Amino acid sequence: xxxxxxxxxxxxxxxxxxxxxxxxLGLAIPMAILFRYSLNQxxxxxxxxxxxxLENYVKFFSDSYYLTVFWTTVRVAxxxxxxxxxxxxxxxxxxxxxxxxxxxxxxxxxxxxxxVGNAVRAAGWMTVFGIKGxxxxxxxxxxxxxxxxxxxxxxxxxxxxxxxVNLPFMVLTLQSVIEGIDRxxxxxxxxxxAGPWEMFRxxxxxxxxxxxIAGTILTFILGMNxxxxxxxxxxxxxxxMAPLVFGQFQLNNWPFGAAVAFLxxxxxxxxxxTANILMQRRxxx
Amino acid sequence: xxxxxxxxISRRHLLQGSAAIAGASAVGLSRGxxxxxxxKVVVGTWGGDYARLLNKNxxxxxxxxxxxxxxxxxxxxxxxxxxMLAERRLPRGTTDVQGLSAVNMYQMDVxxxxxxxxxxKLKNAPNLLESMKYPYGVGHIYSGKVALYNSEVxxxxxxxxxxVFDAKHGNKLGIIDIQYQYTIVAAALAAGGSVDNxxxxxxxxxxxxxxxxxxxPTNEAFAQGMKTGEIGVGIxxxxxxxxxxxxxxxxxxxxxxxxxIAYVSGFVIPKNAPNKEGSYAxxxxxxxxxxxxxxxxxxxxxxxxxxxxxxxxxxxxxxxxPEDIKKLVNMDYKYMTENDVALKEWWDKEFKG
Numbered sequence: 037x038x039x040x041x042x043x044x045x046x047x048x049x050x051x052x053x054x055x056x057x058x059x060x061l062g063l064a065i066p067m068a069i070l071f072r073y074s075l076n077q078x079x080x081x082x083x084x085x086x087x088x089x090l091e092n093y094v095k096f097f098s099d100s101y102y103l104t105v106f107w108t109t110v111r112v113a114x115x116x117x118x119x120x121x122x123x124x125x126x127x128x129x130x131x132x133x134x135x136x137x138x139x140x141x142x143x144x145x146x147x148x149x150x151x152v153g154n155a156v157r158a159a160g161w162m163t164v165f166g167i168k169g170x171x172x173x174x175x176x177x178x179x180x181x182x183x184x185x186x187x188x189x190x191x192x193x194x195x196x197x198x199x200x201v202n203l204p205f206m207v208l209t210l211q212s213v214i215e216g217i218d219r220x221x222x223x224x225x226x227x228x229x230a231g232p233w234e235m236f237r238x239x240x241x242x243x244x245x246x247x248x249i250a251g252t253i254l255t256f257i258l259g260m261n262x263x264x265x266x267x268x269x270x271x272x273x274x275x276x277m278a279p280l281v282f283g284q285f286q287l288n289n290w291p292f293g294a295a296v297a298f299l300x301x302x303x304x305x306x307x308x309x310t311a312n313i314l315m316q317r318r319x320x321x
Numbered sequence: 322x323x324x325x326x327x328x329x330i331s332r333r334h335l336l337q338g339s340a341a342i343a344g345a346s347a348v349g350l351s352r353g354x355x356x357x358x359x360x361k362v363v364v365g366t367w368g369g370d371y372a373r374l375l376n377k378n379x380x381x382x383x384x385x386x387x388x389x390x391x392x393x394x395x396x397x398x399x400x401x402x403x404x405m406l407a408e409r410r411l412p413r414g415t416t417d418v419q420g421l422s423a424v425n426m427y428q429m430d431v432x433x434x435x436x437x438x439x440x441x442k443l444k445n446a447p448n449l450l451e452s453m454k455y456p457y458g459v460g461h462i463y464s465g466k467v468a469l470y471n472s473e474v475x476x477x478x479x480x481x482x483x484x485v486f487d488a489k490h491g492n493k494l495g496i497i498d499i500q501y502q503y504t505i506v507a508a509a510l511a512a513g514g515s516v517d518n519x520x521x522x523x524x525x526x527x528x529x530x531x532x533x534x535x536x537x538p539t540n541e542a543f544a545q546g547m548k549t550g551e552i553g554v555g556i557x558x559x560x561x562x563x564x565x566x567x568x569x570x571x572x573x574x575x576x577x578x579x580x581x582i583a584y585v586s587g588f589v590i591p592k593n594a595p596n597k598e599g600s601y602a603x604x605x606x607x608x609x610x611x612x613x614x615x616x617x618x619x620x621x622x623x624x625x626x627x628x629x630x631x632x633x634x635x636x637x638x639x640x641x642x643p644e645d646i647k648k649l650v651n652m653d654y655k656y657m658t659e660n661d662v663a664l665k666e667w668w669d670k671e672f673k674g
Contacts (some may be wrong), residue, residue, distance in 0.1 A: 080659045081431040101670045168549050189538075272498035272536040273430060273673045283669075286399040287662050288428065289404070 037042065049126035067092045067301070073294035083288045083315035102280070102296075109277040109301070112266075113259030116198045120206040122246065123199070124238045129240075134221070139222075145205050154201055158268035161197050162188065165269070189271025197265040202255040209254060214246025249315055260304045324673040337392060340661070358489035359432075362599035365404075365419035368395035371586075375420075375607075383606040398425055405591055409434045414593035417600040423585040424502070427654035428458065430457035435589040442601045445626060447610035450650075454624040458589040459604050462613075462622035464560040465581030465641060465649055466503050467574045474553025481578040482511035485554055492533035492566040497543045501668045502657060503582055507556050510579040510650065519664070526672055536673060547572050558584050559608040560661050563621035563638050576641060579649035586622070 077087040096102045131142055136215065164170045165187040172184040187193050207215045217240065225235040241248070263278040270276070284293030362384065366372050380391040394401070394416055401419055408414045409432075413657050421429065429435045435457050439448040446454070453460025468479040472525040474493055479485045485494070486508050496504055508529075509515060509522030534553055537543040540561060548570045559581070562574040572623070588607065590600040606612065613624035617631050620640045624631065631640065657664075 078662070079663065083427070101674065166549075167551055180534055267538065272538045275669070282399070283665070285403055287665055288402065288432075289662055290403075290406075292373075 057120045064226040067298075070294045070298055073091065073290050074292075074298050076291040076294075076295070078289045084290045092292045093299070095253065095292065096295060096299060105275045105277060106299070106303075107278050108191070108275065109260060109306070112195060112198065112276060113256050116202055116259040117193055117194070117252050117256045119199055120202050121252060121263045122211055124203055124206035124251065125248075128207045129214055131207065131211045132214035143208075146204050149200060150187075150204050154264040157200065158197055158265050161193065161200070161269055165193050188269065189205075191270070191274060194262075194266050194274060194276075198259050198262050201262070201265060202258050205254050205258065206251040209251035210244065210247045213244050213250075219244045245315065249312055253312065256308060256311075257304055260300065342578050358390065359602070360596055360599055361392060362418070362596060362603050363392045363394055363416045364603060365394045365396070365401045365416040367397065371420070374616060374619050377605070378612045378619070379606050379609075383612065384602065385655045387602070389602060391603075398422065402429060405429060405434050407518050407529075408591070409595065411593055415592045415595075416591055417594040417596045418588045418590055418603045420461070420586065420588050423458075423460070423583075423587060423655050424652055426455060426458035426587055428658050429589060431658060432473075434592055436592050436594070438590070438604075438674045439601075443605045443608065445605050448610070448628045449608060450625050450627065452461055452473075453585065453587070455587065458587045459608070460625040461607050462556040462560075462616055462620070463585045463625060464639070465576065465583055465645070466507055466556050466624050467559045467562060467581055468577050469547070469555050469557050469562055469572045469574055471547055471550065471553040471571050472490045472573060473571060474550050477625070479554060479575060479577075482507045482556065483579070484554055485577075486511045486529055486575065488528055488532035489530070490529075490534070490554050492535055493553040494529055494532070494534040495543050495546050495555040496529070496534055497540055497555070497557070498537050498538050498559075498673070499540070500666060502652070502661070503584070504556065505664055505668070506650075506652060507577075507584055510582070511579075515556060516653040518648060523667060523672075530672060538628065543645055544568075544654055546572055559641075560621035560623075560639060566638075575658065576645045580650045581645065583651050585625075595662040604662040612642045 073084065074092055075088050075090070077085045077089060077091070079085050096106075127146070131139070131146070134142065136142075152160075162169070166172070167184045167186075167188070169188070171187065172181075175181045176184065221239055221243070222235055225239045230238065260277060261278050263282065266274060266276040267279050277296065281297045281300065283294050284290075284296060364375065366375055371665060372393055376393070378393075384391050385441045395449050396404075398421055401416075402421070402425060405414070405416075405419060418445070419429075424434070436455055437453075438459060440449075440454065440515055443449075443459070447458070468482065470479055472478070475490065477484075479487075487494075505522050505526065506516055507522070508525045509519040512521035512525040514521035537546055537547065542556065543552075543557065544561075544565050544579075547555070547565070556577075559574050559576075562572055565572055566582075588604055590597065590604075594600050608626050610624075610626060610629045613626050613629035614631065616622055617624055617629065617635060617639060
């Protein structure tokens with residue numbers, strides 16, 4: 037038996053090995069290059085001069101402007117993730133438990149927004165949020181407001197835009213996990229006297245946790261790295277990290293751009309890993 | 322059971338032989354065809370209208386009939402400049418010509434990634450305006466930064482950059498974020514500064530911001546603001562104003578009395594371009610009078626060759642008077658290259674912040 041186990045392990049390693057190697061290489065080499073660039077110096081005209089300096093990181097952490105951009109990004113990504121979870125869970129639950137023959141159609145409706153690119157979708161929001169956009173015109177027409185609301189080029193517009201992009205990812209991830217939870221477990225909780233909230237807290241939530249972790253990680257990463265939505269809906273005064281990285285490369289300032297990109301990646305990685313560990317510990321019973 | 326070789330040619334052998342002859346003929350034919358084909362030219366360009374018009378006015382009517390295969394590598398100029406810099410150590414790059422603004426052409430020259438232009442290889446060079454003959458690039462089209470206003474929103478027509486950057490306009494003054502370099506220089510000219518002394522312009526811009534000037538992320542968002550009446554005055558390329566007028570946006574263009582800041586878009590040849598002959602063929606084709614005339618009609622930019630004929634009516638809309646041309650202000654490319662990062666940081670942190 038031992039040799040059979042060893043054999044199957046070997047064949048499994050042989051099967052996943054090449055792909056893992058290619059992915060690891062494809063990830064590790066660009067990251068190493070990016071990190072190396074971030075230690076170089078920027079000289080106008082010469083663009084990038086070979087050096088070994090931490091000045092780009094010092095610049096980032098010592099300038100309140102860049103720190104504000106950083107915290108804005110974390111705040112927006114966290115807000116979007118929490119709202120996506122709150123909005124997505126009931127929808128995913130309903131989708132998972134529904135018995136209708138139109139279930140596939142309902143799932144398609146959730147996925148449908150993903151058929152449109154982020155930039156196009158943001159352009160759609162622009163027509164809704166503008167001073168003379170659909171929302172303001174309707175609210176004024178209904179007499180609810182008298183002066184148009186300034187929604188475009190605000191953080192609120194960006195959060196709404198990112199939620200619209202990320203919500204399908206959250207719903208689909210949760211739906212597939214909730215579908216795997218036996219309905220009888222919920223009924224058992226009810227028959228033992230648990231109310232809906234108690235059942236949700238003690239049965240559904242812990243069992244759906246793998247999906248919740250996967251969904252939140254996915255939406256958080258997408259939120260942290262959002263580009264088109266903050267640029268188009270946030271306007272010129274609103275900055276998040278991904279547009280900041282692009283802006284530095286536009287200026288040919290590769291070393292600082294690389295440092296910002298590396299910090300963005302590192303923060304996303306650390307925050308998702310920490311959240312994952314904390315949630316798993318909390319519910320490991 | 323050894324196989325006996327037949328002295329006769331079997332049907333299979335006949336078919337194989339025919340296929341071999343056909344194959345050989347095909348190789349011969351393709352060699353003949355190769356002799357007629359001049360090869361591939363890879364053109365780095367912005368996407369959208371510009372790429373479409375390069376194809377319509379240069380590639381389809383001139384280069385392709387002459388036997389060139391043209392491939393466009395479409396991307397924004399920051400991505401393409403990054404690509405050129407990333408490829409600098411390669412003996413063979415991936416593009417033969419790159420479309421860039423005059424400032425970016427200069428930057429790429431300083432970075433040492435582009436060839437000096439040998440104008441003797443361009444048959445259309447004698448027609449090229451002297452001001453468009455850069456040592457490191459060829460000017461393709463040009464326009465100028467003019468004052469724009471919507472007469473329904475702003476009653477007094479601006480005559481200068483100074484009239485545009487006036488606190489009386491309050492939140493009716495629109496400023497385009499991605500045009501920060503030209504906006505800072507225009508404000509400098511308005512405030513008595515110059516192309517290499519922009520400090521007075523910065524001070525003036527902060528006053529405008531305090532008065533309520535609106536900042537738009539893109540040219541298109543600015544146009545939308547003009548259309549809805551959210552703003553009524555600003556600065557933009559005259560060529561864009563022509564396009565917006567065509568689209569029904571009620572804007573009037575005025576050449577500023579300080580002299581319009583020139584915008585030049587041109588092409589450069591990367592040092593490691595795989596097909597230099599193709600590079601020069603492309604540059605020559607883009608200077609053909611017919612191509613330049615069509616660009617003026619389709620896009621509203623001025624030709625850079627003297628033999629292109631622009632109708633008086635079109636010239637009135639897109640062109641500049643001889644006096645205005647004399648007064649065109651060129652950016653100080655060296656100053657801009659050395660101070661671009663500092664200016665952008667000021668723009669982001671202090672002006673927009």
